[in-house]
Amino acid sequence: DAGVIQSPRHEVTEMGQEVTLRCKPISGHDYLFWYRQTMMRGLELLIYFNNNVPIDDSGMPEDRFSAKMPNASFSTLKIQPSEPRDSAVYFCASSPGDRYEQYFGPGTRLTVT
Amino acid sequence: GQNIDQPTEMTATEGAIVQINCTYQTSGFNGLFWYQQHAGEAPTFLSYNVLDGLEEKGRFSSFLSRSKGYSYLLLKELQMKDSASYLCAVAPNTAAGTALIFGKGTTLSVSS
Numbered sequence: 001d002a003g004v005i006q007s008p009r010h011e012v013t014e015m016g017q018e019v020t021l022r023c024k025p026i027s028g029h030d031y032l033f034w035y036r037q038t039m040m041r042g043l044e045l046l047i048y049f050n051n052n053v054p055i056d057d058s059g060m061p062e063d064r065f066s067a068k069m070p071n072a073s074f075s076t077l078k079i080q081p082s083e084p085r086d087s088a089v090y091f092c093a094s095s096p097g098d099r100y101e102q103y104f105g106p107g108t109r110l111t112v113t
Numbered sequence: 114g115q116n117i118d119q120p121t122e123m124t125a126t127e128g129a130i131v132q133i134n135c136t137y138q139t140s141g142f143n144g145l146f147w148y149q150q151h152a153g154e155a156p157t158f159l160s161y162n163v164l165d166g167l168e169e170k171g172r173f174s175s176f177l178s179r180s181k182g183y184s185y186l187l188l189k190e191l192q193m194k195d196s197a198s199y200l201c202a203v204a205p206n207t208a209a210g211t212a213l214i215f216g217k218g219t220t221l222s223v224s225s
Contacts, residue, residue, distance in 0.1 A: 033212075042217035043156070043200065056212055091155060101146060102213065104155035 002026075004105035006092050012111045018080040021108045024073055025094030033093040033102060034067055034077050043091070049075065082112045115139045117216035119201050124222045125191050133186045133219045135201030143204035146213060147175050147186045150198045159186070159199075188221075196223045 005024040013019055025032045033048040047057040052069045060067070064083070069075040079086055089109050093102040116138045125131040137145070144163040148156035162168055162177035162184060174187040188195055198218040205214060 043215040045212055045214070048212055101158035101161060104157070106155050 004092055004094055004103055006090075006105035006108050008108060009106060010109050010111075012113065013082055014113055015083055016081045017112075018078065019082045019086075019110060019112075021077040021090050021092075021110070023075045023077070023092030023105060025075070025092070026096075026103055027073065029094035029096050029103070031095040031097065031102075032069060032075050033095070034075070035091040035093065035104075037089045037091060037107075038087075046077070079110075082110075084112045086110060087112050115203075115205060115214050117201055117203060117214060119199075119216045119219045121217070122220045122222070124224065127191055127193060127223060127225050129191050130187065130189050131191060131221065133188070133199050133201075133221065135184045135186070135216060137182050137184070137201070137203045137216075139203050139205035139214060141205045142179060145175075145177055145184050146202040146204070147173075147184075148200040148202060148215075150200060150218065152197070156200055191223050193223050193225065196221060 004026055007022045030051050034046040035043050036046055037043045046059045047067045048055055049069045065079055067077045087110055089107045091104050091107045093104045095102045119135045144161055146161050147159040149159050150156040160168055160175040162175050165177055165179055167174055167176045172189045177184045198220045200218045201216040202213040
């Protein structure tokens with residue numbers, strides 16, 4: 001299995017631009033999670049899906065952030081408009097079910113200038 | 114509120130034993146996870162505890178006391194490659210869904 005796939009691996013953009021991060025979970029995993037990691041705040045859960053349905057988006061910082069999961073093999077996290085404080089590493093993770101370990105993708109390092 | 118505490122940094126020497134502590138306060142408890150994260154890489158799963166006691170897996174062991182809201186990760190026979198950040202994470206919800214809350218991690222530096 002290829003594991004969780006994320007793209008792009010690095011993204012540098014200017015403030016105000018739209019950013020779209022992509023994730024392909026491990027086949028057969030019912031749960032998909034989006035996290036953000038910074039030195040100051042550590043690893044924070046943004047949103048997670050179960051069977052393509054958003055379950056908890058309370059971690060999404062504000063309306064500039066949105067996430068979709070149109071099918072079991074693809075999810076996107078969009079930031080519009082982006083701001084310098086959004087600079088972080090964004091991880092996608094998937095899990096085969098409740099109370100199972102999560103498998104993380106390699107992350108997308110986002111820099112907003 | 115939800116809170117997970119672990120030391121920020123620890124240092125140790127090759128061949129030694131190190132214990133990384135984690136205390137938590139969460140609404141509900143559905144298990145505690147330990148992850149390892151090397152610099153610039155993704156977190157990888159190390160262990161899972163849901164019942165009190167010690168779980169051993171090779172050089173790594175994890176302990177849980179639910180009544181005390183306390184866990185530790187024990188690393189034996191330390192190697193240089195064990196230099197990494199170790200993240201404690203708790204699944205607080207008792208309902209379906211595993212929304213983990215992560216501590217900020219303990220950066221372990223192993224020297225020769």
